[in-house]
Amino acid sequence: MKRLISITLLTTFLTPYSVTATPPRNPDQTVNCEILIVGGGLSGVAAAYESLLAGNTVCLTEITDWLGGQISSQGTSALDERPTQRAKQFYARGYLELRNRIQKKYQKLNPGDCWVSDSCFLPGDAHDIIYQMLKDAEKQGKGKLNLFLNTVIKDLQISENGKIINSAIAIQYQPTKNSPPLNTFTLSQTIDDAYNYQNSTNFNKNIIRFIPKKSTQNNHQWYVIDATETGEIIALADVPYRLGIDPISYLEPSSSSSTNYSYCTQGFTYTFAMEATREPQPQIMPPFYNQYAPYFSYELSRLANFDLVFTYRRIWSPETGKNTKFGGINFTSPTPGDISMQNWTWGNDYRPGTAQDNLIYTRQQLNATGQLQPGGWKGGLRTRTLRKGEENALAYYYWLVSGNTDSQLGANVKKPQPNHRFLTGINSPMGTVHGLSKYPYIREGRRIIGRRSWGQPQGFTIWEIDISRRNYNDEYYRQTLPKKTYRQLKAALAGLEAVSVITGQVSPEKAMKRSRSTIFPDSVGIGHYAIDFHPCMENSPPEAPGNKERAGERRGAGQAYPFQIALRAMIPQKIDNLLVGGKSIATSHIAAAAYRVHSFEWSVGVAAGTVASFALKENIFPYQLVDDLPRSEPKLQVLKRILEKSGNPTAFPDTSIFNQNWQDWK
Known part of the structure; x- marks a missing residue:
């Protein structure tokens, strides 16, 4: 059942309630794990899926009460896929199973009839499908799933030598007897409470201690996988990581900064659902609307059409509308009863980019706020920025239905659309009383710096030039980069001619450019998507009138070659039994x-779960599979064969180092 709550009433949910911090108490529960996976997004559930099929005892924690991350609790239930990969159905086996189960659920893959994807669907259904997949994997592989929803990791106990996570302390929060149900309040209101050991007015806390499952066969008793959206465990474990913009170099030639700039990550989004109605609906302006209204825009003239924006990520369409075309995009027009999920760059994207408002705290900010002290961890996010992101999303809905100005395109572009309503309630698409997603869609988090590796003595990283299709003969690079850097760039891209470029026998301008991504000998998975930016804004606050995107941030955007996931990108420095999945692997x-x-x-979750399972069985640490590269490592080859044999590809077809023509994978 869907309910409509006025925006004025919704704003009362954005008023924080106070929580008092207290020292930790003794755990209420101790749980044994062979693999502890922190974060129940797509990477975390994929890691759990493969680990269960391998017969392991898996502990999986998730901050919300829905599994699936992007496609459930974050509301972005529209599968972002490249047409070539989709046409060949070349995915990891679990991802194919997920797509098949979506199709079986609705009798079609795209029940929303959206135009951005071949599959748009309801977020709550994604959680149900994924949960059943895990239960089926548990049964099939004879593993054991210990699932802890509404659970956050609060502390880690690390060995004296600093190399092993010995245990993890978590808090599972549940509503008190007389408090409102879960998902009544927004994340900004509850996050401090969720990470607090003490019971509160709204939540009772169950303190859980996760420890290795005892084994007489294995000295390496368990593995921890950080599959959180922002890299919480790598911050808690204090392993080296990057955050924000990397400086210009021959590896990252399109960077917008000459130095590290940690405050600018991609924008984050609170999604929401809105329904098309036959009759006009009452629309009440939020009290903070005028603060955010100067930001909102359709962005481009070819996108300046409400029906196009509504159907962009439409997640439910019981009746097919008429065929329509605008700006070169074909779609079916909305009909009453259609439900759209909104995720728009110049809309409910919130894009902070300064030290005053960045969402993800840097290491220095974590220290300053006491979050790296024992018992001090609170998720590593700026609560005030979360709250402003929530307000921005609510204001964007009002702009969609009532606004008549456009910040980028000027007057006479935006018209009111009153025949819509904002969907709220526990049984609404977002599953929340307030109508916003349970957790924001966060596109970029902390990114580890891998261990020293052949060719990368500062720590392994996957860089821009490893995947980009960009034409680096562009005059910008020749004029902007120092001569030495430009020569290094051309040499890095020259393949067999690299030595000739470095020695000066071939000029950089005449050197051939390789027509593929970097081939990694330790590839454990694949991916393919454009380099797609939602840049931070120049000034604080992001919604300030006249504010602009950070200059040069879109320079690196564009098409990418199909790419590989190197195992070295998943292995952090310092901690031997920690693997990293999701968006926190070692990338620029x-x-x-x-x-x-x-x-x-x-795919990266598959790799994490499979590597952890393999390491447990072989009684080794993952770094031992790659520390001798480029020398061949027999056990690494065994691992790769296990992945391939189980239907989890580590390379795209016809994309070997000997194949210079990757045209089929554009």
Whole structure:
């Protein structure tokens, strides 16, 4: 059942309630795990899926009460896929199973008839499908799933030598007897409470201690996988990581900064659902609307059509509308009863980019706020920025239905659309009383710096030039980069001619450019997506009138070659029994803009779960599989064969180092 709550009433949910911090108490529960997976997004559930099929005892924690991350609790239930990969159905086996179950649920893959994807659907159904997949994997593989929803990791206990996570302390929160149900309040109101050991007015807390499952066969008793959206465990474990923009170099030549700039990550989004109605609906202006209204825009003239924006990520369409075309895009027009999920760059994207408003705290900010002290962890996010993102989303809905100005396109572009309503309630598409997603869609988090590797003594990273199709003969690079850097860039892209470029026998301008992504000998998964940016804004606050995107941030955007996921990108420094999945693997800021969508997240989760299972069985640490590269490592080859044999590809067809023509994968 869907309910309509006025925006004025919704704003009362944005008023924070106070929580008092207290020292930790003894755990209420101790749970044994072979693999502890933190984060129940697509990467986390994929890791759990493969680990269960391998017969392991898996502990999986998730901050919300829905599994699936992007496609459920974050509301972005539209599968972002490249047409070539989709046409060949070349995905990890679990991702294919997910797509098949979506199709079986609705008798079609795209029940929303959206135009941005071949599959748009209801977020709550995604959770149900994924949960059943995990239960089926548990039964098939004879593993054991210990699932902890509404659960956050609060503390880690690390060995004296600093190399092993010995245990993890978590808080599972549940509503008190007389408090409102879960998902009544927004994340900004509840996050401090969720990470607090003390019971509160709204939540009772169950303190859980996760420890290794005892084994007489294995000295390496368990593995921890960080599959959180922002890299919480890598921050808590204090392993080296990057955040935000990397400086210009021959590896990252399109960077918008000459130095590290940690405050600018991609924008985050609170999604919401709105329904088309036959009659006009009452629309009440939020009290903060005028603060955010100067930001909103259709962005481009070819997108300046309400029906096009509504159907962009339409997630439910009981009746097919008439065929329509605008700006070169074909779609079916909305009909009453259609439900749209909104996720728009110049709409409910919130894009902070300064030290005053960045969402994800830097290490220095974590220290300053006491979050790296024992018992001090609160998720590593700026609560005030979360709250402003929530307000921005509510204001954007009002702009869609009542606004008549456009910040980028001027007057006479935006017209009111009153025949719509904002969907709220526990049984609404977002599953929340307030109508916003349970958790924001966060496109970029902390990114580890891998261990020293052949050719990368500062720590392994996947860089822009490893995947980008960009033409680096562009005059910008020749004029902007120092001569030495430009020569290094051309040499890095020259393949067999690299030595000739470095020694000066061939000029950089005449050197051939390789026509593929970097081939990694330790590839454990695949992905393919454009380098897609939602840049931060120049000034604070993001919604300030006349504010602009950070200059040069879209320079690196564009098409990417199909790419691989290197195992070295998943292995952090310092901690030997920690693996990293999701968006926190070792990529640069620009490469991360491609390494972030649905099928990639699933693929890297598959790799994390399979590597952890293999390491347990072989009684080794993952770094031992790659520390001798480029020398061949027999056990690495065994691992790759296990992945391939189980239907989890580590390379795209016809994309070997010997094949210079990757045209089939554009």
